[in-house]
Amino acid sequence: MDVGLEKAAGQLEALRALIDTLVPDDEFGPGGLAAGVDHYVIHLCTDDETVAAAYSANLAALDRLSNGEHGRPFAELDLVARTELLAAVEAGDATAVGCDFVPDPAGFFGLAHEHMLQGMFGDPVHGGNRDLIGWKLLGYRGIKLKTDPEDQRIGPPPERPVASMADITAERARG
Amino acid sequence: MSHRNPSPADVVVVGLGATAGLAVGPLAEAGLRVVALEAGPHRVDNEFVFDEIANDHRNWLGDPKANHEVPTWRARSAEESGDAAIAITMVNAVGGTAIHSPAQYFRLLPWHFRERSSIIERYGEKALPEGNAIADWPLDYEELEPYYAKVEQFLGVSGKAGNLNGELDPGGNVLEGTRSTEYPLGPLRRTGFTEMMATAARELGWHPFPGAAGIRSEPYAGLPACTYCGFCICNGCWVGAKGVTSLRGIPEAVATGNLEVVTEARAVRIDSHADGRAAGVTYVKDGREIFQPARAVILATFTFENVRLLLHSSGSKHPAGLGNDLDQVGRYPMTHQIVQMRGVFPGQDLNTLSGTYAQGTFLDDWEADNFDHSGLGFFGGSTVGMVMEIKPISAARGIPSNYPRWGTGWKRFLSENGRSLGEGLLQIEQHPYQDFRLDLDPRRRDGSGMPLVRFTIDLRDSDRAAFEFLTGKVRTWFEAAGATDVFTPPMMLQAVTPHVYGGTRMGDDPAASAVDRWGFLHDTPNVGVLGISTLPSCGGRNPTLTAQALAWRTADRLVEDWDEIAA
Numbered sequence: 001m002d003v004g005l006e007k008a009a010g011q012l013e014a015l016r017a018l019i020d021t022l023v024p025d026d027e028f029g030p031g032g033l034a035a036g037v038d039h040y041v042i043h044l045c046t047d048d049e050t051v052a053a054a055y056s057a058n059l060a061a062l063d064r065l066s067n068g069e070h071g072r073p074f075a076e077l078d079l080v081a082r083t084e085l086l087a088a089v090e091a092g093d094a095t096a097v098g099c100d101f102v103p104d105p106a107g108f109f110g111l112a113h114e115h116m117l118q119g120m121f122g123d124p125v126h127g128g129n130r131d132l133i134g135w136k137l138l139g140y141r142g143i144k145l146k147t148d149p150e151d152q153r154i155g156p157p158p159e160r161p162v163a164s165m166a167d168i169t170a171e172r173a174r175g
Numbered sequence: 176m177s178h179r180n181p182s183p184a185d186v187v188v189v190g191l192g193a194t195a196g197l198a199v200g201p202l203a204e205a206g207l208r209v210v211a212l213e214a215g216p217h218r219v220d221n222e223f224v225f226d227e228i229a230n231d232h233r234n235w236l237g238d239p240k241a242n243h244e245v246p247t248w249r250a251r252s253a254e255e256s257g258d259a260a261i262a263i264t265m266v267n268a269v270g271g272t273a274i275h276s277p278a279q280y281f282r283l284l285p286w287h288f289r290e291r292s293s294i295i296e297r298y299g300e301k302a303l304p305e306g307n308a309i310a311d312w313p314l315d316y317e318e319l320e321p322y323y324a325k326v327e328q329f330l331g332v333s334g335k336a337g338n339l340n341g342e343l344d345p346g347g348n349v350l351e352g353t354r355s356t357e358y359p360l361g362p363l364r365r366t367g368f369t370e371m372m373a374t375a376a377r378e379l380g381w382h383p384f385p386g387a388a389g390i391r392s393e394p395y396a397g398l399p400a401c402t403y404c405g406f407c408i409c410n411g412c413w414v415g416a417k418g419v420t421s422l423r424g425i426p427e428a429v430a431t432g433n434l435e436v437v438t439e440a441r442a443v444r445i446d447s448h449a450d451g452r453a454a455g456v457t458y459v460k461d462g463r464e465i466f467q468p469a470r471a472v473i474l475a476t477f478t479f480e481n482v483r484l485l486l487h488s489s490g491s492k493h494p495a496g497l498g499n500d501l502d503q504v505g506r507y508p509m510t511h512q513i514v515q516m517r518g519v520f521p522g523q524d525l526n527t528l529s530g531t532y533a534q535g536t537f538l539d540d541w542e543a544d545n546f547d548h549s550g551l552g553f554f555g556g557s558t559v560g561m562v563m564e565i566k567p568i569s570a571a572r573g574i575p576s577n578y579p580r581w582g583t584g585w586k587r588f589l590s591e592n593g594r595s596l597g598e599g600l601l602q603i604e605q606h607p608y609q610d611f612r613l614d615l616d617p618r619r620r621d622g623s624g625m626p627l628v629r630f631t632i633d634l635r636d637s638d639r640a641a642f643e644f645l646t647g648k649v650r651t652w653f654e655a656a657g658a659t660d661v662f663t664p665p666m667m668l669q670a671v672t673p674h675v676y677g678g679t680r681m682g683d684d685p686a687a688s689a690v691d692r693w694g695f696l697h698d699t700p701n702v703g704v705l706g707i708s709t710l711p712s713c714g715g716r717n718p719t720l721t722a723q724a725l726a727w728r729t730a731d732r733l734v735e736d737w738d739e740i741a742a
Contacts, residue, residue: 023581024586027583028586029590083582086581113580113581116581117568118228121227121570121571122227122228122567123225123227126228134567137586138589139590139594140567140594141528143225143405143406145402146402147404147405149366151526151529152403153526154371154523154526156524165226168225
């Protein structure tokens with residue numbers, strides 16, 4: 001990978017820690033890193049300098065906050081500590097410990113949260129949702145071009161493989 | 176060096192979307208030579224993608240224009256403008272924003288046409304707060320009814336009549352205005368969720384009905400039926416089952432030989448003669464500025480661009496812009512609060528991540544004046560619906576606020592309930608106020624150098640009261656059906672959406688409206704304005720069908736009075 005975010009030394013670790021905190025690997029399935037959410041965000045940063053700048057500045061702020069609280073950068077904390085710290089950022093409390101998120105902690109949290117949702121549950125064509133991890137977590141059965149009545153009743157629908165855009169190309173061409 | 180301009184047309188149309196796409200038919204069939212300028216390209220069905228990110232989040236269909244000229248917003252006139260909290264943009268293409276609309280195709284109710292006087296009659300002279308600018312229409316429901324029927328029959332709208340010539344049928348909407356015709360196609364397919372919610376509503380004593388859809392439930396007029404693919408809203412239809420004018424309306428007009436469509440042509444100005452009458456339209460295509468002379472102009476873009484082009488088209492006789500001699504362009508705007516609620520039905524596999532957003536159970540028990548508003552602090556309401564087509568990103572976002580929205584607790588919720596979410600929809604009516612305004616932002620311009628539209632609007636106490644009351648009714652509906660948790664998103668002003676009305680209000684008094692009862696500018700009568708910018712009230716329902724009925728009526732009027740209008 002060769003993108004803007006990585007050029008900002010060490011920030012890839014902070015980003016990956018952020019994603020892993022938002023979507024941890026747990027008993028409910030693989031986490032955001034396995035799903036490639038970090039790749040999705042890196043694509044966004046490559047495509048848009050403003051987004052890259054927001055991540056760069058705010059991940060640096062997250063590390064400063066972590067260093068101030070725990071004496072270590074964010075990526076070196078365990079999940080419990082990262083979760084506590086991120087909850088404070090989400091609540092907007094981070095400013096209370098003298099941190100300087102850009103433009104504001106809740107704003108950055110909202111941005112990162114939205115990108116996490118897109119990277120986790122968007123079509124894999126955008127670099128996230130690898131192995132359809134997000135859709136499987138949700139129980140979403142993927143794209144079906146022609147949905148039958150039994151697919152829309154209440155109760156388990158007929159089994160089918162979970163399909164993304166790449167899987168339906170041939171069927172679509174047939175119309 | 177100037178290029179030779181095209182030969183004069185009878186009518187030049189700006190924006191070939193849902194409204195003009197139907198208006199060009201009657202004009203071309205009457206033998207008028209029509210040139211239609213469309214800022215976007217032609218799109219074909221196989222361009223549309225099953226991609227929530229590209230469609231719902233990036234609105235790639237708005238890239239030709241709308242995404243690059245998002246209006247600015249401020250709450251009140253003393254403030255500087257900034258970015259609106261929500262910006263849902265339009266589609267630029269032949270066929271217009273109807274391409275990606277969910278195509279819920281409701282008529283307004285008769286009450287909406289006489290909203291101000293009806294409120295005063297029932298609740299007294301002092302019922303409306305000072306500055307409230309809601310108005311009666313210059314026409315009533317009965318006058319528009321034949322055009323509602325024409326549009327439904329022509330496009331192939333799916334639904335079930337609840338009031339056919341006064342005969343009530345509880346299978347349809349018994350609270351609708353009297354209809355002269357049944358829908359040409361039956362409702363979109365019913366699902367387990369829509370039927371469960373219909374049963375719950377009936378048990379509450381409410382009047383549910385299958386929502387009307389501008390989506391064909393059966394093949395019609397040589398066009399195919401819906402396949403319920405789950406990627407309808409914010410997307411074009413992959414088989415062409417939506418009632419989009421690029422498939423029905425425009426082809427018929429082109430076939431007459433009297434309609435020329437110029438795509439990727441961006442109108443920048445309506446030019447006027449020394450006597451004040453419109454002379455034609457200047458547009459930019461391939462970097463060249465071209466003047467299309469015409470005897471009449473039809474302005475048929477969305478609310479924002481209708482207002483912007485008029486204000487940007489000042490001439491010696493119209494120094495403040497076309498239609499604006501009496502300072503009426505940009506006044507009386509209003510918008511919906513579009514609210515997407517979610518109910519959780521634990522253990523139930525609802526299969527709501529499929530189908531189309533128009534495939535729903537709706538009811539009008541909480542719309543218009545169908546309930547007593549005494550002491551409620553607001554007037555009007557919303558049609559409310561329980562709908563299909565939750566998409567995965569949206570499913571993971573819109574969850575009840577008593578659950579965490581990230582981390583393991585959130586994953587647990589999604590894992591257990593991701594297939595058990597139902598969606599409820601409101602479109603809460605707003606009233607315009609005297610100090611709401613659309614004008615040109617003196618500080619912000621788009622890439623072409625034109626000022627952006629600036630929207631001055633805010634939520635009032637009545638909007639808050641309506642939100643609380645109406646979302647409470649949807650909560651009741653969810654709970655009656657067995658939902659254990661209900662998610663209501665926070666109330667937000669939605670200043671930039673495809674549901675912004677007003678700005679060129681229709682009325683008989685030139686000092687209180689911009690266009691006359693037929694849709695022509697009071698001060699420049701050879702310019703007709705199409706779209707929801709002309710509506711004096713908005714109702715709590717989708718705008719497209721009403722805009723199309725009015726458009727067809729304006730076109731008929733232009734043909735009928737051609738000699739006078741084009742003199």
